[in-house]
Amino acid sequence: MIQQLQQIFRSIIKSLEILYVIEDAKPCARILVFEDDLNKAKVFLENQGLNYSISYFKVLKRSLQSDFYSDKSIKISKDDSRKGHFFVYLSKNKDLSEKAKIAEEKNNHFELGLLLGYPKCCCDFFEKNFDENNTDLTLMALKYSHGFEFSFYTNIAARHFDVSLLSHFPHNFNCEESIKIAKNNLKIIEKHSKQLAVTFSGILQSAVVYTLEEGIFLFRNYEKNNNEIIYRDILSTEKSKLYFLLNSNNKLKGVDKDNFSVNDITVHGDKFGVMVFA
Numbered sequence: 001m002i003q004q005l006q007q008i009f010r011s012i013i014k015s016l017e018i019l020y021v022i023e024d025a026k027p028c029a030r031i032l033v034f035e036d037d038l039n040k041a042k043v044f045l046e047n048q049g050l051n052y053s054i055s056y057f058k059v060l061k062r063s064l065q066s067d068f069y070s071d072k073s074i075k076i077s078k079d080d081s082r083k084g085h086f087f088v089y090l091s092k093n094k095d096l097s098e099k100a101k102i103a104e105e106k107n108n109h110f111e112l113g114l115l116l117g118y119p120k121c122c123c124d125f126f127e128k129n130f131d132e133n134n135t136d137l138t139l140m141a142l143k144y145s146h147g148f149e150f151s152f153y154t155n156i157a158a159r160h161f162d163v164s165l166l167s168h169f170p171h172n173f174n175c176e177e178s179i180k181i182a183k184n185n186l187k188i189i190e191k192h193s194k195q196l197a198v199t200f201s202g203i204l205q206s207a208v209v210y211t212l213e214e215g216i217f218l219f220r221n222y223e224k225n226n227n228e229i230i231y232r233d234i235l236s237t238e239k240s241k242l243y244f245l246l247n248s249n250n251k252l253k254g255v256d257k258d259n260f261s262v263n264d265i266t267v268h269g270d271k272f273g274v275m276v277f278a
């Protein structure tokens with residue numbers, strides 16, 4: 001089933017969103033579908049007996065990260081000649097998919113979040129912190145978290161590599177409600193593909209250097225000793241200056257959630273954070 005979904009919807013995270021609805025883990029899902037793929041998506045959803053609503057507008061994607069709650073994108077008219085993506089809201093319940101579409105049209109983030117099954121604490125957090133200039137709330141969630149070591153279930157940084165068990169920003173990385181959702185989602189993945197569940201768990205258990213301007217870095221197979229992180233492989237979204245600094249070393253020292261030093265160079269700032277997921 002996951003393979004079949006991926007042929008139509010391309011990304012793994014997106015495919016899983018549909019699977020969660022089919023498996024009753026999610027009341028309603030919202031995914032972006034490229035306009036050339038819309039017809040085959042419709043056929044698939046109809047064959048699965050799922051209801052769907054399609055946005056009246058389309059979006060031009062500015063980044064390649066998958067359909068997270070607030071993907072950076074530009075709204076354009078559905079008649080615009082440029083190729084774009086439509087939002088497709090899908091549910092077993094016809095009312096829900098239509099309500100989600102309307103909530104999005106009205107920019108009612110709080111209600112949309114609840115319709116998509118996100119925890120109320122996280123919908124509140126999103127409503128309070130999200131705006132057009134602040135669309136990635138990962139660092140905000142970190143700010144509201146205790147410490148910088150968390151359960152891998154809430155690793156949303158890995159979404160940049162098409163791996164995540166959540167499709168919303170947790171209000172902090174200790175959010176129990178989010179962890180409950182992520183655990184259930186992993187069980188569903190496991191039921192359909194043991195191998196994918198193992199791959200997901202492996203990638204999610206990583207140390208992360210998260211920046212808004214210099215890329216996102218995942219350290220797999222890291223070791224943490226007190227305030228030091230020793231790493232080998234780096235997954236990165238950008239080959240920035242920071243990437244080359246990290247890649248030419250293998251140890252972060254004096255690590256805290258908003259700074260570390262590497263090779264005696266201290267890195268810190270507002271648009272920057274460190275998280276360890278185990």
Ligand SMILES: [Zn+2]
Binds near residue numbers: 119120121170171177
């Ligand atoms: Zn929460």
